[in-house]
Amino acid sequence: MSDRLFIFDTTLRDGEQVPGCQLNSIEKIQVARALEELGVDVIEAGFPVSSPGDFNSVVEISKAVTWPTICALTRAVEKDIDVAAEALKFAKRGRIHTGIGTSDYHIRHKFNSNQDEILERAIAATKYAKRYVEDIEFYCEDAGRTDNAYLARVVEAVIKAGATVVNIPDTTGYCLPDEYGAKIKYLMEHVDGIHNAIISTHCHNDLGMATANTVQGVLNGARQVEVTINGIGERAGNTSLEEVAMIFRSHKEREIETNINTTKIYGISRTVSSLMNMPVQPNKAIVGRNAFAHSSGIHQDGVLKNRESYEIIDPKDVGIDDSAIVLTARSGRAALKHRLSVLGVELSQEKLDKVYQEFLKLADRKKDINDDDVLMLAGKDRTAMHRIKLDYLQVTSGVGLQSVASVCLDIAGEKFQAAAAGNGPVDAAIKAVKSIIHRTMTIQEFLIQAINKGSDDMGKVHMQVEYDGNNYYGFAANTDIIAASVEAFIDAINKFVK
Ligand code: KIV
Ligand code: ZN
Numbered sequence: 001m002s003d004r005l006f007i008f009d010t011t012l013r014d015g016e017q018v019p020g021c022q023l024n025s026i027e028k029i030q031v032a033r034a035l036e037e038l039g040v041d042v043i044e045a046g047f048p049v050s051s052p053g054d055f056n057s058v059v060e061i062s063k064a065v066t067w068p069t070i071c072a073l074t075r076a077v078e079k080d081i082d083v084a085a086e087a088l089k090f091a092k093r094g095r096i097h098t099g100i101g102t103s104d105y106h107i108r109h110k111f112n113s114n115q116d117e118i119l120e121r122a123i124a125a126t127k128y129a130k131r132y133v134e135d136i137e138f139y140c141e142d143a144g145r146t147d148n149a150y151l152a153r154v155v156e157a158v159i160k161a162g163a164t165v166v167n168i169p170d171t172t173g174y175c176l177p178d179e180y181g182a183k184i185k186y187l188m189e190h191v192d193g194i195h196n197a198i199i200s201t202h203c204h205n206d207l208g209m210a211t212a213n214t215v216q217g218v219l220n221g222a223r224q225v226e227v228t229i230n231g232i233g234e235r236a237g238n239t240s241l242e243e244v245a246m247i248f249r250s251h252k253e254r255e256i257e258t259n260i261n262t263t264k265i266y267g268i269s270r271t272v273s274s275l276m277n278m279p280v281q282p283n284k285a286i287v288g289r290n291a292f293a294h295s296s297g298i299h300q301d302g303v304l305k306n307r308e309s310y311e312i313i314d315p316k317d318v319g320i321d322d323s324a325i326v327l328t329a330r331s332g333r334a335a336l337k338h339r340l341s342v343l344g345v346e347l348s349q350e351k352l353d354k355v356y357q358e359f360l361k362l363a364d365r366k367k368d369i370n371d372d373d374v375l376m377l378a379g380k381d382r383t384a385m386h387r388i389k390l391d392y393l394q395v396t397s398g399v400g401l402q403s404v405a406s407v408c409l410d411i412a413g414e415k416f417q418a419a420a421a422g423n424g425p426v427d428a429a430i431k432a433v434k435s436i437i438h439r440t441m442t443i444q445e446f447l448i449q450a451i452n453k454g455s456d457d458m459g460k461v462h463m464q465v466e467y468d469g470n471n472y473y474g475f476a477a478n479t480d481i482i483a484a485s486v487e488a489f490i491d492a493i494n495k496f497v498k
Helices: 026-039 052-064 078-087 105-109 115-130 148-160 175-192 210-219 241-250 262-275 297-305 334-342 349-365 371-385 425-438 481-493
Strands: 006-009 041-046 068-075 092-101 136-143 165-170 198-203 224-227 390-398 401-411 414-422 440-448 457-469 469-479
Touching: 006 241, 026 041, 026 052, 026 262, 041 052, 052 068, 052 078, 052 457, 068 078, 078 092, 078 425, 092 105, 092 115, 105 115, 115 136, 115 148, 136 148, 136 241, 136 401, 148 165, 165 175, 165 210, 175 198, 175 210, 198 210, 210 224, 210 457, 224 241, 224 425, 262 297, 262 371, 297 440, 334 349, 334 371, 349 371, 390 481, 414 425, 425 440, 425 481, 440 481, 457 481, 469 481
Parallel strands: 006 041, 006 224, 041 068, 068 092, 092 136, 136 165, 165 198, 198 224
Antiparallel strands: 390 401, 401 414, 440 457, 457 469
């Protein structure tokens, strides 16, 4: 009989910590509902003591979803635990995720403490959290670099104190797969009472090992994996949910089963990427644009004769159905509504009407409308509340010509115009905007990416703008990439000019 592997999704906590990826409560609820449909067992909804926004998200997500356990993160601090318990009060099944650093790096340098003291704090936090909820997960931060014998002492003690799940994070992404697997095996063999709790993996991808480490953890006894959609997360990211789900679905001989409805993977991947303005790398396993694209003649010939010659996964199994992806100017509201719902977006009739009007305008400029276009249109009205808007933009540029741009901005209903010359049309337009805004700001990152293919495609622009020592993130998509660049710049400016 197969063993059940529990999927703990931390897209809305560890994933959302990525600079520029912050979501508002409505967007978080949209992702949480999509995670529920995907079939995850646990949703880590936030770190309630860290901000009122995180607290609210945990409350609202608890109300919005039914089946998954809702988990709230804390430090091993009573105040954090009190606040997490309060945030979880509407959860049908609530879990407190508390913990402390257990490696020497954390014990000596972060806490200026010693192993015995940390052990006592771990036990105390677990017991304290247990006063509020039955389901307590304990994390041993930096377990990847924690000495196994001490780690086993901590795991044993917190299980005795009532932990139902114990998380073994490779916080810095340092471990190699055999090392991480051996760590889990060691715990399975040396901890008294280990079968009274579930051991969980939580791997970071600093050395590109997150998925490999997670798989080794499972093969050595872990029965929960902490993952994010598209592998988003701090620095190089976390283990990606879709990779783990498809690994165990493809390798049935390992007899590990999840509750994931894999046909929902593609939709949620697109939703998260679009809401967080975080592009998915084209060659990303399972959900990258090229994951199922066979370009070499030999491969194409092989796939046409028998798909399994070169494909180990049927794209339909992850929700990629080519025949359903393309919408055109002749598609009606119902087709658009259906496509959005496949992608996890449900709109009110009023919002659908607005999105449909935008859809028709785009379809006039672009032959085929794909999923990313549709998601972008659905999210477009977030700029409607902006104080500063682009009213018009005109550029002159060409080979052997000096680029010149004229810009008009609408700032709280008043119009401001400026013109500038620059080293290319984007530079000219940005200089014109700067001359209206009068702040010292620098573009730190500027990424233009075609959404799909074809010269009529939309360009997506991500921009990081530094102002007064802080970074602000802007995003826009347009078939005109110069307009998209200026809109992304204005999107970022709206985050600091109130
Ligand atoms: O990476 C990590 O150690 C974490 C813990 C807070 C669980 O995210
Ligand atoms: Zn983490």
